[in-house]
Amino acid sequence: MFTSWKKMTAQAALLAGMLAPWMMPADAAAADSVPLLAQAATPGTAAPAPLALPPGTSPEMESAAVGAPAAPPPPATPAPVRIALLLPSRSGAFGAAADAVRTGFLTAYSRQKENIQLAIVETGDSAPDMQRAYDEASAKFDILVGPLSRTAVTAVAQSGRVSKPTVALAQPDMNGETELQLPPQMLAVGLSIDEEARQVANWVEKEKAPGKIFAISTGTAWQKRAARSFQLRARQLGLQVETLELSTPSNALSAPGLAQLAKRVEQEKPALIFVALDAAQTVQLRSAVGNDLPLYGTSQINPYTLKRDNPNDKLPELDGVRLIDIPWQLQPDNVAVARYPRPAVNDNERPNPDLARLYALGIDAYRVAYGIAQKQSGFDIDGVTGRLNVNMVSGGTTFFQRQETQAVYQDGWPVPMADQY
Structure with missing residues (x-):
């Protein structure tokens, strides 16, 4: 028994030496442990057997006991990025639009929310109310998404107080014939009839159809802007364009105006x-x-969504007419489009195509904000509103471009074209 007790005492002393770095000052631990850890078998002798450590010994202690380095600590989790979505949800004029954008935004957030803190900020619909809400949110959040209206975007862009990355949900008002220059931290990702018109001008130029082009609108503001944007871009491309405005005495085009247009078409034979x-x-x-x-x-000129329950709801009168629209309205098989659910619609209610486009805008607005949150200065997105190219370098060049889908009416429906410019 005495001999066994001496062996147990020796083993306890040896184990105490192995655990010394966690039980005494660093200098003493180093001095006492180095000879033991440096011990090696001499030629002709067997290597010492590994020590049997007590149950519950940590992996770090086990690694140190055999001379291996301790495992590094796990990396610290970065602080979450705070995103604020600013919407005039209680507005009579913008309430339905704000609800559609918010629903799309939350749909995208639910599928990609890693390390993101999201807040919905209710705002007024006037430019001063929006500016006040924007200034308050700038002090609390890292990325701001909004405003939703053109006037509010213009006010914020001209305020001189854009200090955080801002994803505006509309285009600013044009300053004469040129668009307002945005602050370096601001992107305007809103759907734009003006930009669609410019893309159609690019498309037409590549068709190389010779002759004059007529650009037809009514006195409605968005139509006049679209015709003007088409004309300006087409002229930059060397095309000859004349704008013509038709009257609408009863929400329909004037019959005398149409007769006059038909006469001019017959006489002047425009290219398109x-x-x-x-x-x-x-x-x-x-x-x-x-x-x-x-x-x-x-x-x-696409009044439809991809929810086409009524097979008789077609426009065969437009077969052959060309247009551009977003993938969400044209391409059910697009990978990005198929990833997200359609907003719920009552059985007896026809889907509203403009609200469907705003829902899609909410999805892509979140994806842009998420890309910025990942510190990506430049990135591309195969989006539900088109192919997006985003560049936001802090203090440098800011750039956003959306390329929509070209389509043609076939059998009463707009169908994506196989060849896209």
């Missing part, structure tokens, strides 16, 4: 017509000028 009109007005115009003259338009 750009229609800054809605679908019903385009049907009227085409009945006046015939089916042989090529017509090009914006998303506003």
